[in-house]
Amino acid sequence: MSDSLYYSQTHEWARVSRDVATIGITDFAAQQLSDLIHLELPKPKTQLKQNEPLGEVESVKTVSDINSPLSGEVIERNDSVLTDLNKVNADPFGAGWMVKVKVANPAELKNLLTEAAYKKLCETDAH
Amino acid sequence: MKLIFEQSQPGRSACALPKPDVPEAPLDKLVPAQYLRQSPPGLPEVDELTLVRHYTELSRRNVGVDNVFYPLGSCTMKYNPKINETLAGLSGLNEIHPYQPEETVQGILQIIYELGECLKEISGLDAVSMAPAAGAHGEFTGIKTIKAFHKANHQEQRIQVLIPDSAHGTNPASVAFCGYEPVEIKSDACGNVDLADLKSKLNDRTAAIMLTIPNTLGLFDEHMLKIAEMVHQSGALVYMDGANLNALMGIVKPADLGVDVLHFNLHKTFATPHGGGGPGAGPIAVTTKLAPFLPVPVITREPLKDGKSGDTSVLKKQHLYSLSRQKGDTSSILKMEHFYTFCCPDQSIGRIKGFYGNINVLVKAYIYIRMLGAEGLKKASQMAVLNANYILSQLKEYYPSTCSTQRLCMHECVLSGVKQMKESGVKTLDIAKRLIDYGFHPPTIYFPLIVHEALMIEPTETESKETLDGFIEAMKQIAKESKDNPQLVKSAPQTTVVKRLDEVKAARELVLRYQP
Numbered sequence: 001m002s003d004s005l006y007y008s009q010t011h012e013w014a015r016v017s018r019d020v021a022t023i024g025i026t027d028f029a030a031q032q033l034s035d036l037i038h039l040e041l042p043k044p045k046t047q048l049k050q051n052e053p054l055g056e057v058e059s060v061k062t063v064s065d066i067n068s069p070l071s072g073e074v075i076e077r078n079d080s081v082l083t084d085l086n087k088v089n090a091d092p093f094g095a096g097w098m099v100k101v102k103v104a105n106p107a108e109l110k111n112l113l114t115e116a117a118y119k120k121l122c123e124t125d126a127h
Numbered sequence: 128m129k130l131i132f133e134q135s136q137p138g139r140s141a142c143a144l145p146k147p148d149v150p151e152a153p154l155d156k157l158v159p160a161q162y163l164r165q166s167p168p169g170l171p172e173v174d175e176l177t178l179v180r181h182y183t184e185l186s187r188r189n190v191g192v193d194n195v196f197y198p199l200g201s202c203t204m205k206y207n208p209k210i211n212e213t214l215a216g217l218s219g220l221n222e223i224h225p226y227q228p229e230e231t232v233q234g235i236l237q238i239i240y241e242l243g244e245c246l247k248e249i250s251g252l253d254a255v256s257m258a259p260a261a262g263a264h265g266e267f268t269g270i271k272t273i274k275a276f277h278k279a280n281h282q283e284q285r286i287q288v289l290i291p292d293s294a295h296g297t298n299p300a301s302v303a304f305c306g307y308e309p310v311e312i313k314s315d316a317c318g319n320v321d322l323a324d325l326k327s328k329l330n331d332r333t334a335a336i337m338l339t340i341p342n343t344l345g346l347f348d349e350h351m352l353k354i355a356e357m358v359h360q361s362g363a364l365v366y367m368d369g370a371n372l373n374a375l376m377g378i379v380k381p382a383d384l385g386v387d388v389l390h391f392n393l394h395k396t397f398a399t400p401h402g403g404g405g406p407g408a409g410p411i412a413v414t415t416k417l418a419p420f421l422p423v424p425v426i427t428r429e430p431l432k433d434g435k436s437g438d439t440s441v442l443k444k445q446h447l448y449s450l451s452r453q454k455g456d457t458s459s460i461l462k463m464e465h466f467y468t469f470c471c472p473d474q475s476i477g478r479i480k481g482f483y484g485n486i487n488v489l490v491k492a493y494i495y496i497r498m499l500g501a502e503g504l505k506k507a508s509q510m511a512v513l514n515a516n517y518i519l520s521q522l523k524e525y526y527p528s529t530c531s532t533q534r535l536c537m538h539e540c541v542l543s544g545v546k547q548m549k550e551s552g553v554k555t556l557d558i559a560k561r562l563i564d565y566g567f568h569p570p571t572i573y574f575p576l577i578v579h580e581a582l583m584i585e586p587t588e589t590e591s592k593e594t595l596d597g598f599i600e601a602m603k604q605i606a607k608e609s610k611d612n613p614q615l616v617k618s619a620p621q622t623t624v625v626k627r628l629d630e631v632k633a634a635r636e637l638v639l640r641y642q643p
Contacts, residue, residue, distance in 0.1 A: 034554075037631060037634035085635070
């Protein structure tokens with residue numbers, strides 16, 4: 001985990017640089033899901049809303065929504081994770097990133113968690 | 128082991144067909160030439176002994192409730208009494224056809240009708256449809272019925288169905304299939320519906336709430352009456368997923384909890400086979416106000432009278448009498464007091480399944496209910512709950528969960544492998560695989576989703592204490608092995624024909640073939 005990251009309650013992260021946010025799922029989420037077997041991500045130009053599903057992830061254990069931590073338009077999709085799902089499990093904060101979004105409303109960042117708050121959430125969630 | 132196709136030798140055969148007892152006609156006179164195949168089908172050709180050995184070996188490798196304890200949570204894998212098979216196979220039931228006129232199939236109609244009466248009694252509800260083919264089909268039918276009800280009441284703005292986060296995945300799927308929007312409700316720390324979350328999501332757009340009672344944590348929601356009251360006050364209906372009805376028979380009637388629609392899983396609660404043993408059946412029961420919307424056909428009965436008046440029921444009886452005289456047996460007809468027939472409810476949602484439903488399953492469930500009787504069904508539920516609590520009490524310190532192991536459970540208990548995961552990296556999947564080595568079918572795992580590393584165990588009432596003790600001992604051993612020899616657990620199963628399967632590879636690279 002790194003300080004420049006923001007986290008959602010539902011285990012997604014957003015790394016914001018100027019008006020672009022890179023989005024993925026956290027290592028906690030990847031670990032809880034176990035090995036992924038299917039991933040659906042939105043195409044560029046898709047409009048995302050904060051806390052609403054941007055895609056879907058399936059593992060041998062379960063299927064779940066990936067919620068967008070921020071609102072905005074998708075400007076890039078990481079197609080390489082779609083063909084190599086191991087990247088999400090192996091490097092969720094790096095090579096396993098999912099989409100880049102042009103941030104529509106920077107004020108939404110205040111709805112997200114800091115690293116310390118997110119760590120605390122994971123500790124309670126792990127039970 | 129070779130497939131039957133791989134054992135095929137040209138010209139070999141296991142049977143000699145008798146000469147036809149009807150006139151033979153050339154094939155192209157019976158079927159238009161363009162539909163006739165050009166080459167023979169690739170069927171296996173084997174001798175009788177090879178055939179017998181092959182299927183005997185296959186049956187030995189099969190795992191079912193007839194050879195092992197099968198505590199698959201939320202599936203109610205109780206013993207399926209063999210008498211059900213014998214009776215359902217009687218020629219009077221086995222050789223009838225759904226296109227026969229109703230006066231010639233009064234027996235099966237009576238069985239279906241009386242089964243419906245039993246289900247009404249068990250649920251406390253007012254009307255039934257026996258058409259749905261399985262649980263999720265029952266959900267679909269029930270939600271369709273609710274939708275038709277709201278439409279008839281000009282409440283079409285009601286498009287949302289509230290579903291707790293502990294629900295079976297079929298619930299939101301059925302809701303979406305009916306064109307409704309599923310909305311998730313959180314569970315509280317005790318495993319009940321979070322009332323504050325319910326309140327915040329309940330409004331004039333809510334069509335219904337779908338509740339599994341008891342819920343998938345094996346817990347009875349302590350606020351059930353309050354929930355039903357809140358939902359009804361907002362003008363919405365209460366749908367009960369009856370998957371876990373095995374906890375409640377004869378103890379509480381769902382109607383008394385405020386349930387408006389309920390589906391039964393006859394293949395769970397009422398001891399008919401799952402899967403390979405036959406299809407399921409998911410009848411629904413509803414309150415009077417929903418009855419006009421039930422699918423077709425609904426089976427009703429009218430009294431049959433003796434006498435010579437022009438009454439239609441007398442005419443029917445005379446017709447039945449003449450039919451049975453042709454067959455040389457009039458005794459059963461003379462005893463008949465009712466004529467069973469189909470009817471179409473006023474505002475029916477239509478047909479959802481061919482003919483009358485999966486009647487083979489209905490027959491077996493009927494036999495089961497009649498064999499046990501009211502007291503027997505109640506005892507079955509009591510024993511199911513007792514068995515689950517016995518397992519819970521013996522294993523909760525080994526596999527604790529912060530929510531589901533804190534209370535008495537109903538017919539199933541949800542343990543957690545988090546302790547083993549933290550101690551030695553042994554996953555719940557590993558524990559499940561290791562149980563196979565001990566001769567048990569694994570329980571449901573990783574469900575419900577709200578319990579981490581969940582192990583959902585439903586012993587049912589039909590298991591003996593000795594079997595439960597054997598299972599409990601195995602689970603304790605596995606907890607010990609997870610600490611002392613985690614590698615053993617992680618590489619299980621060791622004793623099976625096929626060792627640990629690579630589920631990830633199988634899911635990512637699906638290639639079906641029978642030769643390497």
